Amino acid sequence: MRHSHLGNRIALATILTVAISLTPTLSSLGSSATPRTSPCEPGDTEIVMGPGGAGLGHWSITLLLVDPGARTCTFKGYPTVRAFVSLTRHWVAARRTPSGYLGGLGSGQTIMPVTLTFDTVASFMIEGTDVPVGNARSCPHYVRLVAALPGWHPTANLPIDAPACSTLQVHPLVIGPTGDQR
Secondary structure, rough: OHHHHHHHHHHHHHHHHHHHHHHHHHHHOOOOOOEEEOOOOOHHHHEEEEEEEEEOEEEEEEEEOOOOOEOOOOEOOOOEEEEOOOOOEEEEEOEOOOOOOOOOOOOOOOOOOOEOOOOOOOOEEEEEEOOOOOOOOOOOEEEEEOOOOOHHHHHHOEEEEEEEEOOOOOOEEEEOOOOOOO
């Protein structure tokens, strides 16, 4: 991902999020542009950092999936996420969990396909804790994140700064900007 376009992608995701939340019928307004129907390719979508959250020793980061190419793309399942740990200098894979302390699917919900179009935003959440384990007084940090959409090679390589006190979790893709369907 080019850093010069990061601000534009975040702005696009924010604008889409606000427009969708304020106007549930945005798609009924019509558009002269017809979305392309050919299969999506990794360059047709962008994964950008969204808002983070925290609560009682837990932290989360929401990753937004936007469609700057105006193609209709459908995904289902878990993104593949790996994070680089500063202290050990190793990449660790995020554990796939339906939900965690701060987000994910609600109890009894199943993973549904997510269709991304020019006027929708999809998201997924990663979670961890900031509470040292055992006798430790501090934790190493995750400093880089690599993410891939289901069935694709990595499409995002993003800097992060999050405590690596516990196993990193990733929740399934959901429609909307929060990474949470509870």
